[in-house]
Amino acid sequence: MPPDTPSWPRRGLYAITPDEPDSVRLLARVRPVLDAGPALLQYRNKRADSALRAEQASALLPLCRARGVLLIINDDWRLAATVGADGAHLGSDDGDLRQARKALGAAAIIGASCYDSIDRARLAADAGASYVAFGAFFPSLTKPGARRAHLPLLTASASLNLPQVAIGGITPSNAPSLIDAGADLIAVVGGLFDAPDPHAAALAYLACFKDHDA
Ligand SMILES: Cc1ncc(COP(=O)(O)OP(=O)(O)O)c(N)n1
Numbered sequence: 001m002p003p004d005t006p007s008w009p010r011r012g013l014y015a016i017t018p019d020e021p022d023s024v025r026l027l028a029r030v031r032p033v034l035d036a037g038p039a040l041l042q043y044r045n046k047r048a049d050s051a052l053r054a055e056q057a058s059a060l061l062p063l064c065r066a067r068g069v070l071l072i073i074n075d076d077w078r079l080a081a082t083v084g085a086d087g088a089h090l091g092s093d094d095g096d097l098r099q100a101r102k103a104l105g106a107a108a109i110i111g112a113s114c115y116d117s118i119d120r121a122r123l124a125a126d127a128g129a130s131y132v133a134f135g136a137f138f139p140s141l142t143k144p145g146a147r148r149a150h151l152p153l154l155t156a157s158a159s160l161n162l163p164q165v166a167i168g169g170i171t172p173s174n175a176p177s178l179i180d181a182g183a184d185l186i187a188v189v190g191g192l193f194d195a196p197d198p199h200a201a202a203l204a205y206l207a208c209f210k211d212h213d214a
């Protein structure tokens with residue numbers, strides 16, 4: 001874990017990997033997205049066993065390091081510690097955030113899924129979350145059954161003073177509405193990795209932030 005991660009980039013594109021079983025192909029798919037300059041990459045593979053997840057997370061780390069992109073591990077803070085990633089993302093079934101914070105240390109980036117719940121976001125903030133994630137804001141092909149969240153949640157949770165991540169069915173067309181509502185980071189799987197040109201898609205998301213901040 002690098003000692004200087006407290007100054008992690010709190011705004012921009014948060015790329016999340018697809019369920020790719022072939023590790024060589026995973027790296028080939030991720031590289032052009034990293035080259036566009038996302039703030040964070042989350043390694044997420046819901047179909048891999050623990051050995052493949054360890055192999056893929058370890059392989060992604062040097063790719064991220066070479067481009068200055070921070071690597072977050074989905075679901076499994078122990079794997080984040082084992083591979084030396086920058087942090088972990090925890091949902092409701094992924095263990096105790098306080099325990100993860102204690103194990104990974106103050107410098108780790110630990111994100112919490114809050115779905116459509118401001119109460120859950122408050123609890124996550126109290127437990128030491130680095131960011132709170134809400135979603136799904138739009139229908140998602142990656143997670144078709146995801147609970148839906150709505151824009152006012154982003155306004156309501158601004159008082160937590162934590163970076164807010166929006167997720168779920170986000171495209172370059174609907175991202176501006178989320179950024180206008182207060183999202184700091186836009187988390188995306190399909191809009192990047194199912195796009196005909198993932199590098200161009202990543203640039204299109206980044207342009208949403210530039211346009212908003214101009
Ligand atoms: C940034 C971000 N937000 C939400 C999630 C979803 O986490 P979770 O609810 O644990 O669901 P799975 O991703 O594990 O299916 C996420 N991974 N990342």
Ligand SMILES: Cc1nc(C(=O)O)sc1CCOP(=O)(O)O
Pocket residue numbers: 113115134135136137139140141142143146147167168169170187188189190191
């Ligand atoms: C992993 C995940 N979590 C969600 C939540 O609402 O918590 S929505 C989602 C899927 C995100 O993928 P896509 O960008 O392809 O919709």
Ligand SMILES: [Mg+2]
Pocket residue numbers: 074075089090091092093094
């Ligand atoms: Mg999870």
